[in-house]
Amino acid sequence: MDRLLGNNDSMWGMGGVVRRAGPAWLVAGALAAVGCGGGDLSDRAVGAMGPTAAGYPNGNIVLIAPANPGGGWDQTARQIQQVWTSAGTLGVPVEVVNRGGAGGTIGLAELVTRHRGDPQTLMVFGQVMLGAIRANDSPVTIADTVPLARLLNEYEVIAVPTSSSYRTLGDLIDDFRREPGRISWAGGSAGGIDHILVGLLARVTGVDPGNVNYIAHAGGGEAAVAVMGGHVSAGVSGFGEWKAYVDTGRMRLLAVSSAERIMGDETPTIRESGLDVVLANWRGILAPPGTDEETRNWLTAALGSMRDSAAWQEILRANEWEDSFLSGPEFDRFLGEERATVDAVLRSIGLVR
Template identity: 40%
Template sequence: MRRDTFLKSLAALAASGALPMQAWAAANVKMMIPANPGGGWDSTGRALGKALQDAAVASSVTYENKGGAAGAIGLAQFFNASKGDPNAMMVMGAVMLGGIITGKPPVSITQVTPIARLTTEYNVFVLPENSPFKTMADVIAQMKKDPGSVKWGGGSRGSTEHVAAAMIAREVGVDAAKINYVPFRGGGEATAAILGGNVTVGGSGYSEFQQYIEAGKMKAIGVTSGARLKGINVPTLKEQGINVEIGNWRGVYGAAGITPAQRDALTEMIVKATKSKAWAEAIEKNGWTPALLTGKAFDEFVDRDFASLRAVMVKSGMI
């Protein structure tokens, strides 16, 4: 049967009520990735798309990258172009909440439909291989002498690595408002800047820097987790006397204006995808921590995290 004939048949069955909503929604998932290629949201979105197909809840997945402003540009496009579309999804997470707090964009995350939290990943801070510094203590000593001379590179303003850098400054007695933070539109840009020595210290998820750390092109000097990450020999900030712990979670939202039944269908698809072999492989490969949360519990988590991030930013002088 031709694909167009098949899809028309699905549409007719769905309209008649003979086919579950999720079967029709699974015909072609449209995945908005509100970041440039090469970063954590990009790898999450594409891994999720592969898992949806592996779990046989999506027949195809198309992707669109739209980076900038901590995901706010992609969010606005997703909101305007996908209203009522039960097939549309958007990757998001803590970085987007931080960007909304600092940037106050015209479209907020509250205008689209929460589906699920997927993973948590902690940030790692790295030095380029030719850096005159060797440890986080070296970086902090220089920052205490001249805060502006230390360039912190990472994701958009309000990203977890930006928040972490401000928290580090506050913890060591430096005015967080004086830190020199250089935001990038995606993980690829940040990586290039670090490798090129254009920033003093870079921050992101470990998976984004792993190949460069293992090749000796970057030196990892601290992670934002409470305890050392399994299989990763990098000291935590807390081990180094810096009382900072912050995780970068990632999740997925549906379009504005979908019905409760359509939200339930998308949620069911995501839950099935996270049980697939493809998703398990992505978790292992990227060093992500599974953190599935759906429904009301996810709604409440986002509200709490939004308030918590805002409080941290206020204390750190970011807003």
């Protein structure tokens, strides 16, 4: 949210104090009157970072969420904005701009082609984008950008309708192995992380990935309807997103894709069923090509200071996200490995030739 209250400089921290000024326009005024009451997640412990020697940042920082409002990338971008803004870390206002479509590759193309050498614009990205780049044959890739950091992991969950006869992942996998075509899997878009998890399950159980009956949906909510209505045999989506549906009594979680059980939850891991599959849907931040080393370090430090804040840790907890902060050469290496994995799975599912 840029220009929160009606003026260019209306809401950004200065020395940890949220300054609110601006014309007393009706909405702005009325909202500000109440908004000032506090109670937000602002963390005043983290102070502002001064600009770099080269004078960066020079004006608003724009954070592209390469998805439509409401999704995971959008949420991540707005949470980052929230923490940075209320702590005044950057010393300049932060805006979020949605640039949805095609698994994030449209936003990526914009970052690379229109913001080359202009690190005022940054972008949220994640595991899903790697798949989309390959599946859509995107002309630009992550290699064309300057990755800053990985921020969080979200794990995948496998669920069945409550009425289903499958009590454990083992039961489901037995039938999947016997007659793969009869098990229909609901999940997000083709080639996305949900599809990749099913592809990995097929690979470790020896099922020909070409026989997987994967039913793609526009999002996790739509796929949840297919599961809760009993229209498919099983479904795959993000843990945080589907955990809430268990309370409806219409969905049963069979397994989670993390290495260890998620704290405070009894859902077993896929590994506990004897299948060696661990898959994390991570999200992070990118800078455009041509970002110099000094700016990159400055931004990495700004992300690090956000990560250390109590406000960010609270956001992670509330969203069931796992802190997986990683930056620098380690992050670059990680990205290389991820790309190879995604590539291999997409190839075996037949989505990429």
